[in-house]
Amino acid sequence: MTAPLNERKEQILRVVVVNYIKTAEPVGSRTVARSYPVGLSSATIRNEMADLEDMGYLVQPHTSAGRIPSQLGYRYYVDNLMDFGELSDDDELVLSSSLSAEKMREIEQIISNSTRVLSSATKQTSLIMGPQFKKSAFHQLRILPLDEKRGLVVLITDTGFIKNKVINLQQQLSQSELHQVVSYLNQKLYGLTIDQVTTSLINELKRDLFRRLEILEQAFILLEESLKEEKQIRVFLGGTTNILNQPEFKDVDKIRRMLNLFEQEPLLFKILEDNSSEDGIVVRIGSENECDDIKECTLITGTYRIHDKTLGTVGVLGPTRMDYSHVISVMRRLVDYLNQSLSSS
Amino acid sequence: MTAPLNERKEQILRVVVVNYIKTAEPVGSRTVARSYPVGLSSATIRNEMADLEDMGYLVQPHTSAGRIPSQLGYRYYVDNLMDFGELSDDDELVLSSSLSAEKMREIEQIISNSTRVLSSATKQTSLIMGPQFKKSAFHQLRILPLDEKRGLVVLITDTGFIKNKVINLQQQLSQSELHQVVSYLNQKLYGLTIDQVTTSLINELKRDLFRRLEILEQAFILLEESLKEEKQIRVFLGGTTNILNQPEFKDVDKIRRMLNLFEQEPLLFKILEDNSSEDGIVVRIGSENECDDIKECTLITGTYRIHDKTLGTVGVLGPTRMDYSHVISVMRRLVDYLNQSLSSS
DNA sequence: TTTAGCACTCTGTCTTTAAGAGTGCTAAAG
DNA sequence: CTTTAGCACTCTTAAAGACAGAGTGCTAAA
The missing domain is CATH 3.30.390.60 (Heat-inducible transcription repressor hrca homolog; domain 3)
Structure with missing residues (x-):
């Protein structure tokens, strides 16, 4: 499945992904050359990038633009290249202050508060499926x-x-x-x-x-x-407007489809439920998602539990160009918190 | 306040308002002349429209465009010119089927269902403030x-x-x-x-x-x-995405401001509360609204009650170019329903 | 295998142009 | 005094063309 890449190609792929996540602009060979530790000329990088494109990890929006990661590229990045830094002080603050500060015993409150925290820490839209009644x-x-x-x-x-x-x-x-x-x-x-x-x-x-x-x-x-x-379940949403800040959603039509989706709770439930069976944190990139409406998005989900019994799912939805490592770090933290605070009550 | 207009000016103002509500395009003198029953040339209409502009009822987005109603123009229309037709069969169906079909006894269910009905019948965003606990x-x-x-x-x-x-x-x-x-x-x-x-x-x-x-x-x-x-109150929202269908909201920035507003419940509450004191249905056009964020919108509110005790407020929010008569008709119907079904339980 | 150089391509922005819609004004007609 | 016809003028919008910038692919040399 994942044909292993050589060291250099991995490096280059990583640089492209990280840069594109940050800037939302196609990444050219010059840019990669600059951030490449060993001195390598842009021409060499160009050749490698052409290879990576042939192998399906990168795509060119048009001739003579830089490359952007394909879905496969993101996948490879997530599976093999991503590294997690510490949570930044800011994030740490946001998370710990708004989570632990108030003692919230009611389950619904905990959940709905979590959506707020998660969306503000990730700058994406967050959705949380409450415990399944x-x-x-x-x-x-x-x-x-x-x-x-x-x-x-x-x-x-x-x-x-x-x-x-x-x-x-x-x-x-x-x-x-x-x-x-x-x-x-x-x-x-x-x-x-x-x-x-x-x-x-x-x-x-x-x-x-x-x-x-x-x-x-x-x-x-x-x-x-x-x-x-x-028997109906509730899905809590947070930061739905965050998606408007992403440059890939500057098209009013896309926004409409997205927001429309958000109003349909059963659909959201289905989206989250699909992943809830798997253990730990799941990353679904682009068309790996079942639902057509989010084929251009990445959904990262995690499940929380009491005493080994899966209670519900938390998710972060954003463009495929998403800060994977950051979101995953934050989500790990949140899931930990949920596990703790739900089983202690 | 409302300097009375002569018959002809009223006719013209009405035509402009009605047309603009329908098409969202500035209305020119030719268009008015065509829908004016008695034969009058466009030149005459032009003069009258220039008068109406001087008096503040119409504005020109730019030289050599048609006219659109000013806030004052809408006000005059709502106060003096608007006529209510019967509810269309479609509306009647939507309303009666989704309201009375299920017997919903729980107050929160009634309210949240009403937002859906109201927004789908008006094609606008609806907000309902539940009974104040x-x-x-x-x-x-x-x-x-x-x-x-x-x-x-x-x-x-x-x-x-x-x-x-x-x-x-x-x-x-x-x-x-x-x-x-x-x-x-x-x-x-x-x-x-x-x-x-x-x-x-x-x-x-x-x-x-x-x-x-x-x-x-x-x-x-x-x-x-x-x-x-x-002590917190809940505001229920419906059809938030409807606002995206309005041509006046094709600007992503406006959309963002609007949707952001929708996520802040206290603000929504304040917006609705301002009007809840008055009796019956209240129309607030543009800057008649206190809240800055909706100065380009019209908010139509109605209050529902049990046994003469005001319980809550329902509202429809949309661009000032809103189908006033239709929305008001629908809202009257809904308020009637709420009054009935809440006091019967 | 790597690199330098160069021609080529595509995008985005800016400018120009032309068509269309609608007005305001003037002067004539009712 | 009111209404109308005619015409010049203004402003918007869409299409077309020009141009700089960014990045590539290829070739030939190191």
């Missing part, structure tokens, strides 16, 4: 009577989700009847993931209980409903 | 013990807000002790708006209760905390 395990179900006709269902999962929903109780349920139902349900459902609470299971429970109490009908409807509705 | 009246407070160390506080207001927060209980509270505290608090706080539950009131209650139960310390901390945090 449906993969959380059922913990407790409570029903609070509000008044004669309404009740509040509270559903709590092991990962700290708290969902509530107001339901109408058409028939009055006595306190004790409610209690019976609730404790029966808790007993039966405890430990199951929300995924496993299928309609068929609900129906089974329903049949089971019907023999004893017809009044439960209402309670089941609410359970079903609340499960159905809560 | 802090102006809602305290209804019920509940505390559910989760396990030995944690409890879930549930706070319910008369406007249907349900807020919950996990708190740590450092000391164990017995079921009955908790019950005592909660019912005392409910009794004292019932009917007060969240605004009125100040720190001083909390302190007072605290002193009151301390005489009886030291253990309540924890409970109060949580109350305080949850109130503090929940």
Whole structure:
């Protein structure tokens, strides 16, 4: 797959990638020659660059322009050439101050705060998929009577989700009847993931209980409903406007497509979900992404977890010309933080 | 203020406004002459238009271009000339199907769904300020013990807000002790708006209760905390990308400023709040808006209410060249719907 | 294998040109 | 006094041409 390059070609490729990431301008042989440690003339570099182009690592936007990295070039860079420096003091400050300063116990707050941090540290658009509700395990179900006709269902999962929903109780349920139902349900459902609470299971429970109490009908409807509705996931976005600062997005049309994408949560979810299976940090460059709308982008994702159980995915989306090493460093840091702060709570 | 125009000038102004709204191109005298019912030559129209320009209702982007309405021109149009047609079948469909089809009882769902509907029907950006939590009246407070160390506080207001927060209980509270505290608090706080539950009131209650139960310390901390945090308001946005379709926003820089604004919730809140005091539907054209960033935009807002109590504000934001009559019609419809569906629940 | 030199190509910017749209003004007609 | 026709003038926009700059590819020499 990755035909190994000789030392010199690697050097040159690295210089081209790093320069192009920084300047967004095609990199010419003169520029490379200047930053090449050993004295080499631009002509030599030119030959090497022509080779690299033949091999598919570089492309020329047009004759007589400098080269820019191809998708393959970025791939090679990420896999073999990239080196991580320390996080800069600035980044360190941004991250540690906004992450650890406030003690945020609520899971949704932690997540939504993380989007802000991630996007401001990377200057890209960040997206974070919250813990997947449906993969959380059922913990407790409570029903609070509000008044004669309404009740509040509270559903709590092991990962700290708290969902509530107001339901109408058409028939009055006595306190004790409610209690019976609730404790029966808790007993039966405890430990199951929300995924496993299928309609068929609900129906089974329903049949089971019907023999004893017809009044439960209402309670089941609410359970079903609340499960159905809560199966949706939320994707948090941060720094959507950052993408406008990238020169590759100076075309209004591209911007529109991009921003449109951002408004479609299911799509975002799919984009993030594709990667969530893999371990650690995943870099998807250009067409390595499934979704057509981001074929010109790079998506870097990482997963965070509690006790070895994958909870969600954080991602950074930007042009393929992205500061890979920086973004990856920052993301590693964030994922560490998330792992820690979520499992400690 | 609004020096009354004669019939003919009004006609011409209307034609210019309507045409410009439709085409986004300056309107010339020939165009006006064509759509003017009585036969009048373009030369006559030209004279009238020159008058209208002198009076400040029209402006010329440059010599030898057609005229476009000035802010004053739009104002005059909105106040005196605009006529409302029926909603088109399309709009009717969009509105009624997506609003009434699903029965959505949760207030947040209703609101966030409304942004979608409003933006898609108006092709503009819509923003809706949810009911202001802090102006809602305290209804019920509940505390559910989760396990030995944690409890879930549930706070319910008369406007249907349900807020919950996990708190740590450092000391164990017995079921009955908790019950005592909660019912005392409910009794004292019932009917007060969240605004009125100040720190001083909390302190007072605290002193009151301390005489009886030291253990309540924890409970109060949580109350305080949850109130503090929940004072923030949420503004829901829809169709932010619609603004990119407007030709006046083909400049990337303008887009950036606009989208940046959209990410700053407090600002949005302020923009909407400014108008929420007035009754019915308010049209703010260009510099009539306080906020600098939308001085080139028109903001149309309407307020929705339950039982004569203003709950929140819905708004549509777009370029001053906006289809005023259409947007206002749609918004009236939406506000009606909100009033109904919120007070029925 | 590396390098110097040179012709060639392509982009971006600037200028020029021409067409089109619309106005303002003047003078005549109703 | 109001309306209209005619015409010169202005300004914008698009297309076409000119030109400098950057970078390449190739050849021939070191």
